[in-house]
Amino acid sequence: MSGAENNIHLHEMFHIAGGNFTNAGSISSQVKKILKEAGFSSRVIRRTSIATFEAEMNVICYASRGNLSLFITPDFLKIVVEDEGIGIPDVDLAMQEGYSTASERIHELGFGAGMGLSNIKNNTDGMILTSKFGQGTHLEFLISLEGEDKSVPLLNAGG
Amino acid sequence: MTVSDIVKSFGLKIRAGKNRLDEEVRGGYTGDLLSDVIAHSRKGNIWVTIQTHPNIVAVATMKELAGIILTGGREPDSETLRKAEEEGMPILVSSLLAFELTGKLYQMGISGMG
Numbered sequence: 001m002s003g004a005e006n007n008i009h010l011h012e013m014f015h016i017a018g019g020n021f022t023n024a025g026s027i028s029s030q031v032k033k034i035l036k037e038a039g040f041s042s043r044v045i046r047r048t049s050i051a052t053f054e055a056e057m058n059v060i061c062y063a064s065r066g067n068l069s070l071f072i073t074p075d076f077l078k079i080v081v082e083d084e085g086i087g088i089p090d091v092d093l094a095m096q097e098g099y100s101t102a103s104e105r106i107h108e109l110g111f112g113a114g115m116g117l118s119n120i121k122n123n124t125d126g127m128i129l130t131s132k133f134g135q136g137t138h139l140e141f142l143i144s145l146e147g148e149d150k151s152v153p154l155l156n157a158g159g
Numbered sequence: 160m161t162v163s164d165i166v167k168s169f170g171l172k173i174r175a176g177k178n179r180l181d182e183e184v185r186g187g188y189t190g191d192l193l194s195d196v197i198a199h200s201r202k203g204n205i206w207v208t209i210q211t212h213p214n215i216v217a218v219a220t221m222k223e224l225a226g227i228i229l230t231g232g233r234e235p236d237s238e239t240l241r242k243a244e245e246e247g248m249p250i251l252v253s254s255l256l257a258f259e260l261t262g263k264l265y266q267m268g269i270s271g272m273g
């Protein structure tokens with residue numbers, strides 16, 4: 001992994017406050033802005049924004065607090081989301097479309113279709129979800145940059 | 160058919176994105192759960208919803224939808240309007256309820272398939 005780690009040209013970390021619906025979506029829009037300014041293709045921006053939005057919303061909906069980190073390397077984007085909170089007792093069940101433990105209040109705000117994790121899966125090129133019930137959840141996913149224009153300035157900076 | 164044609168046909172109120180109304184509408188989606196809309200809407204769809212908070216703009220922009228119609232006379236939050244102007248996303252308001260408006264859009268030739 002050390003070879004790949006040396007090639008990280010951007011690493012940013014964002015804090016997510018659980019239960020803070022007022023700023024919901026702000027981290028995924030910041031990530032989107034970074035990728036837009038870096039010049040990535042609309043496909044990469046769309047897929048990353050969707051997956052990041054869903055990951056951010058899950059921390060807001062279900063956890064106490066979390067951090068979302070964005071890594072940009074020449075070959076892929078990687079997002080790591082770690083949270084402290086109730087965790088997920090059955091990860092396979094949580095991954096199923098339509099499965100949701102969202103409260104009535106969360107539903108009214110437009111969340112709780114049970115589609116978030118499968119949207120992440122369908123818009124990324126690899127996803128790992130692990131959780132310790134009662135402690136927290138670790139989610140990471142990759143977006144491949146294969147076929148992307150390698151003249152994206154961020155990928156050349158500092159190399 | 161464009162967003163503007165829909166505005167005229169149903170007397171919708173334009174709340175944001177008035178410069179983007181010539182966008183071609185290809186199909187539509189009706190729903191209030193954002194992840195469901197993310198999963199099932201398609202590029203160019205017109206989106207019928209009762210949600211009024213700023214994340215509807217984030218979802219519509221990510222999915223490259225043609226515009227958002229709020230039903231039942233619901234008005235967008237002020238932050239939603241600010242974001243919609245920034246992104247150039249049309250936000251329209253109809254006094255009809257979702258089922259009624261969706262049916263009329265369908266009759267007009269806008270199908271569920273993008």
Ligand SMILES: Nc1ncnc2c1ncn2[C@@H]1O[C@H](COP(=O)(O)OP(=O)(O)OP(=O)(O)O)[C@@H](O)[C@H]1O
Nearest residue numbers: 058062087094100101111112113114115116117194
């Ligand atoms: N970070 C998390 N911490 C604790 N539980 C989680 C977390 N993420 C997901 N879950 C659990 O997994 C379930 C399914 O998550 P998923 O994102 O697929 O759907 P949802 O959040 O319920 O609804 P939607 O994403 O469609 O708005 C959630 O209802 C919740 O029980």
Ligand SMILES: [Mg+2]
Nearest residue numbers: 057058116117
């Ligand atoms: Mg979710």
